[in-house]
Amino acid sequence: MIAIIDYGVGNLFSLKSSLKAIGEDAVVTRDESVLDRAGHIILPGVGAFGDAVEKLRGTGMFQVVLSQAAKGTPILGICLGMQLLFDRSFEYGEHNGLALVQGEVRDIRTVIPKELAVPHMGWNGLHFPAGKPRSPIFADLEEGEHVYFVHSFAGFDCNEHCTATTEYGAELTAAVQNGNVYGTQFHPEKSGETGLKILKAFCRLEGNT
Amino acid sequence: MVTKRIIPCLDIKDGRVVKGVNFLNLQDVSNPVKLADYYSRSGADELVFYDITASFEGRKLFTDILTAVASTIFIPLTVGGGINSVADFERVLACGADKVSVNSGAIKNPELIGQAAKRYGDQCVVLSVDAKRVDGKYHVFLNGGRVDTGLDALEWIRQGVDRGAGEVVVNSIDTDGVKQGFDIEMLRDVSEIVHVPVIASGGAGGVQDFVELFQKIPEMSAGLAASIFHFGEVAIPDLKQVLRENGVCVRL
Numbered sequence: 001m002i003a004i005i006d007y008g009v010g011n012l013f014s015l016k017s018s019l020k021a022i023g024e025d026a027v028v029t030r031d032e033s034v035l036d037r038a039g040h041i042i043l044p045g046v047g048a049f050g051d052a053v054e055k056l057r058g059t060g061m062f063q064v065v066l067s068q069a070a071k072g073t074p075i076l077g078i079c080l081g082m083q084l085l086f087d088r089s090f091e092y093g094e095h096n097g098l099a100l101v102q103g104e105v106r107d108i109r110t111v112i113p114k115e116l117a118v119p120h121m122g123w124n125g126l127h128f129p130a131g132k133p134r135s136p137i138f139a140d141l142e143e144g145e146h147v148y149f150v151h152s153f154a155g156f157d158c159n160e161h162c163t164a165t166t167e168y169g170a171e172l173t174a175a176v177q178n179g180n181v182y183g184t185q186f187h188p189e190k191s192g193e194t195g196l197k198i199l200k201a202f203c204r205l206e207g208n209t
Numbered sequence: 210m211v212t213k214r215i216i217p218c219l220d221i222k223d224g225r226v227v228k229g230v231n232f233l234n235l236q237d238v239s240n241p242v243k244l245a246d247y248y249s250r251s252g253a254d255e256l257v258f259y260d261i262t263a264s265f266e267g268r269k270l271f272t273d274i275l276t277a278v279a280s281t282i283f284i285p286l287t288v289g290g291g292i293n294s295v296a297d298f299e300r301v302l303a304c305g306a307d308k309v310s311v312n313s314g315a316i317k318n319p320e321l322i323g324q325a326a327k328r329y330g331d332q333c334v335v336l337s338v339d340a341k342r343v344d345g346k347y348h349v350f351l352n353g354g355r356v357d358t359g360l361d362a363l364e365w366i367r368q369g370v371d372r373g374a375g376e377v378v379v380n381s382i383d384t385d386g387v388k389q390g391f392d393i394e395m396l397r398d399v400s401e402i403v404h405v406p407v408i409a410s411g412g413a414g415g416v417q418d419f420v421e422l423f424q425k426i427p428e429m430s431a432g433l434a435a436s437i438f439h440f441g442e443v444a445i446p447d448l449k450q451v452l453r454e455n456g457v458c459v460r461l
Contacts (some may be wrong), residue, residue, distance in 0.1 A: 015306040017280045047330045117406045117430060119332050119375055123254055123460045124211045146212060146460040148285060150332045168211055190285050190307065192249065 001037035002203065004177040005065070005081075007045075007055045014042055015078070017188040022200050035064045039207030041073060045080035049089040049105060049153070052080055055099060062098070069100050072204040075181045076137070079151060082183030091153050100181045102114060103158035103173070108151070110114065112169035119152045124166045124186075126174055135163035135177045136183075136205060140197040145200075147174075147184075147191040180205075212460045213423050213452065214254035214431035215445055220247060220261040221290070222294060227261070244275045244439065249282040252445045254460060256282065257378070257404035257433060258449055261353060272304045273380065279305020283300060287335055293317070293410025302333075303342040310378060312334040313351045316358060316365075317371060326373025331405075338362055341382040341393060342381025354382040356398065360396075363402055370403045374409070377403060380410040383453055388437070391422045396429060405413050406430035416451045423457045 002019065004012055006028045018028045029035060043065065043107035045052050056062040069075055077085045086097045089105035097105070109118055123146040123193070128134055149166065155173040165188075176183045182202065188195035219226045219241050226241050245256055258275065279286055288301040289310030298309050309329075315321050315336065326334045339354060340347045340362035347362035366377055379399050381392030391412045400407050409422055413434035422432050437443045449459040 011302050011305070012309065013279060013303065014283065017305065018283045020280075021283065046332065104364075115428065117404055119405070120211060121332065121376065121406045122211045122214050122430065149211070150285075178376070187285075189283060189336065192284050195283060 002040040002042065003035050003186065004028045004042045004044060004148065005035065005056075005061060006030045007052070007059055007061060009057060011046070014045060014187075015042065015189040018196060018199060019203070020205070021048075022196050024199075024203050025163065026071040030061065032060050032064050035061060036068065038068070039073065040203060040205070041065065041068055041075045043075065043077040043081035043084060044076055045078070045084065046150075049080065049083055049091040049097070049148075050093060050095045052084060053089075054097050056084065065098060066100070066203055069098075069181050072180050074202065074207055075100075076202050077181075078189070079185060079204050082185055083153060085176070085181060086155055088152070101155075101176045101177070101178045101183060102161045103155045106152050106156050108154050108168070108170075108172060111172075117167045119150055120168045120172070121150045123147065123191075124149050124168060124174075125162045126164045126166060126186075128164055129162065132163075135182070137177075137198050137201045138164065138175070138181055139201050141194065145194045147186040147188065147194055149174075151185055151187045155183075210456050212254070212458050213429070214408075215252070215419070215448060215459070216255045216257055216433040217244075217248045217253050217430050217445075218257040218410070218433050218435045219433060221274070222260050222261060238337065241274050242281060245278045246281050248438070248445070249284050252377060252449060252460070253284065255285040255431070257287045257289065258306075259288075259310070262390040272300065273363060275304040277305065278422055289335070291336055294321065295324050295328060298333075299328060300327065308335050309331055309377070310337040311374075312339065315369065316349065316351065316360065319368065320410060321368055322372040322374055324374070331373050331375035332418040334374045335376045335378060336366065336369040337378040337380065338369075339380045339382055342395075348400070350382055354385075363398060365403050366399055370405055374405065376406045376408065376430075378410055384412030385410070386436075387412060390414065390418040391432065393422070393425050396422070397426050400428050402424055407432050410434070413443075416443055416448050419448060419452060420455045420457065423452065424455065
């Protein structure tokens with residue numbers, strides 16, 4: 001079973017519909033026991049980091065995500081959900097994240113030229129680091145395929161956990177992976193056929209149930 | 210680099226797609242769900258779904274159509290028309306919209322922009338402005354170009370972005386439906402005062418108009434059009450090919 005975590009942040013309609021379109025039935029849940037039994041977990045989210053992390057902690061789902069990650073269950077964080085995987089974020093103050101992936105979340109304005117619009121919004125190309133095995137969720141993609149981004153903050157200092165980048169006046173982290181924990185800064189559920197290929201590959205990963 | 214977006218706009222009335230010439234002569238075109246699916250497959254980067262009569266007649270969007278569209282296509286979807294409150298945001302977001310565009314609702318209650326941005330994030334709030342030249346200035350118009358609010362469009366856009374709008378759609382009533390090209394002058398003036406993505410609307414008559422838009426205003430984020438796409442005068446794959454040949458970065 002694929003569980004989409006509902007902690008009151010973001011729009012889950014498209015995510016659920018896109019999984020349905022690839023033949024996967026996902027459960028949208030805020031029930032810890034359902035989450036604990038899930039074979040795959042998707043952590044979505046839009047909005048601000050601080051609020052989101054507080055909501056996750058408040059519902060007890062924070063701990064379940066950590067224990068599922070430790071058990072080897074495939075976990076996919078999308079957009080803010082990816083940022084929550086990091087050690088910490090500097091969006092409106094400093095907040096600790098799940099610390100499942102190395103690095104921290106900072107404003108992209110600290111690295112991009114100031115004439116570029118923020119948020120970074122639209123379709124941008126994915127680039128895979130040379131000389132490194134392809135992250136399994138990108139197994140069916142070509143170098144340079146376009147995916148849909150909407151964000152003003154991004155992951156930095158991810159080092160070997162960075163699995164894809166995109167270029168917006170600077171090289172930005174587009175995706176990360178640490179073992180069974182995956183994150184995409186872009187929205188696969190809004191990235192047309194390319195996005196569906198990524199979701200399919202994620203659902204194909206061996207879960208623990 | 211992030212690609213320039215090509216965005217077909219589906220103006221909806223009574224569950225059908227319509228497109229007026231200068232807004233006033235409505236003509237029935239097609240089924241919104243079929244059209245949205247067709248666009249998604251042919252390379253549209255995003256869709257805008259407006260209930261054009263909502264602010265005029267107080268009609269609510271047909272949310273079942275919205276739900277059907279959002280279940281069929283997996284590209285970003287912006288919804289507008291009749292958005293007057295945070296509850297209206299909630300209603301369309303629950304049906305699968307990714308972004309919500311505010312126009313007259315924000316003019317009546319500018320606080321709405323900030324309230325929605327705080328709740329759903331700046332990226333969710335699109336400020337849509339219908340502007341027209343009046344005595345050497347741009348004025349904000351309402352109700353499909355029928356009512357001059359007297360508001361200075363540039364000032365209003367600046368204020369809207371300060372309040373939290375994450376994107377701006379600028380629709381020039383002077384060029385809308387005339388098919389003689391985008392309103393380069395107005396769009397350039399807007400892009401100079403804001404740092405969020407700006408979407409050009411009104412006036413596209415052919416492929417060259419998009420080339421001109423992105424060449425003359427490189428910071429423009431997207432071009433929006435309706436009738437030239439709906440009537441098949443411009444096919445999106447052809448348009449993007451020509452843009453690429455002219456050095457404009459697009460998703461093919």
